[in-house]
Amino acid sequence: MKILLIEDQLELSENITEFLSSVGVFCETCDNCFDAQDKILVNSYDSVVLDIMLPDGSGLNLIDLIKKNQANSNILIISAKNSLGDKIEGLELGADDYLTKPFHLAELHARLKALYRRNQLGGSDVLTFNEIQVNPENLQASINQTLLDLTKKEFDLLLFFMTNKDRVLGRQAIVQHLWGDYTDDLANFDFVYQHIKNLRKKICRAGARDYIETVYGIGYKFNTSAEK
Known part of the structure; x- marks a missing residue:
C-alpha cells in the first residue's frame, strides 16, 4: 500500500511514517497544500491521509483535486477539530473516512487497510x-x-x-x-x-x-x- 500523508505537525508526521513503514506501508509526506498539489498531480497513491488545518489553507480544498487526479485513491481525513460539521463537509466532498486526533496509530493503520480492502480489493483480503x-x-x-x-x-x-x-x-x-x-x-x-x-x-x-x-x-x- 502506498499513501500520501498531508500533515503539518512534524512529530506526528514522523510517528505516523515510522509506524506505517514498520508494517509495510510506503508513505510519502508533505506539510502544506501547495506541495500536496504537486504530489497529487504527479504521483499515484492508494490512500491520501489528509489533515484539515494546514498552514496555507484547508485540507478540505484538496479533496476535489484528489478525486479528479487520484481516481483509485481513498481519502482519510485526520483533524483535531471534532465538530460534526467538519466531518459532514469532508464526507460530502468525497472523503471516505474521518479520524479525530489524538488517535492510536494502530487504528489509523486498521482504517487504511479497511478502505483498501473495500475500494481496491472489492471487500476481500485477497x-x-x-x-x-x-x-x-x-x-x-x-x-x-x-x-x-x-x-x-x-x-x-x-x-x-x-x-x-x-x-x-x-x-x-x-x-x-x-x-x-x-x-x-x-x-x-x-x-x-x-x-x-x-x-x-x-x-x-x-x-x-x-x-x-x-x-x-x-x-x-x-x-x-x-x-x-
Whole structure:
C-alpha cells in the first residue's frame, strides 16, 4: 500500500511514517497544500491521509483535486477539530473516512487497510483474477494455489498492475509508485524493464497467462483479455 500523508505537525508526521513503514506501508509526506498539489498531480497513491488545518489553507480544498487526479485513491481525513460539521463537509466532498486526533496509530493503520480492502480489493483480503491470487496482508502471490517466489518490488509491481487492470501505466508512473520521492536519485528508468521481465517470466513459468502487455513508446498494462 502506498499513501500520501498531508500533515503539518512534524512529530506526528514522523510517528505516523515510522509506524506505517514498520508494517509495510510506503508513505510519502508533505506539510502544506501547495506541495500536496504537486504530489497529487504527479504521483499515484492508494490512500491520501489528509489533515484539515494546514498552514496555507484547508485540507478540505484538496479533496476535489484528489478525486479528479487520484481516481483509485481513498481519502482519510485526520483533524483535531471534532465538530460534526467538519466531518459532514469532508464526507460530502468525497472523503471516505474521518479520524479525530489524538488517535492510536494502530487504528489509523486498521482504517487504511479497511478502505483498501473495500475500494481496491472489492471487500476481500485477497485480490484474485483468474489463476492469480495476491494477498497484500502477507505479501504473498500465487498461481493456481502455488506460491510465487517474488522480490518485494516484483510483488508491489504485480499488485499495482492488478489494481489497475486494463489501464496503461507509463514507466514514470510505475517508478513513482514503487520508489516515490526517491525517483529524483535515479539516473534513468531502464531498470523497470528488468523488473517487469523478471515478473512476467515467473508468472508464466508458474503456468499463468502473460497478462502484462508492453504498450510500445508508452508503458505497460495488465491485459485481462490476454490469451495463452
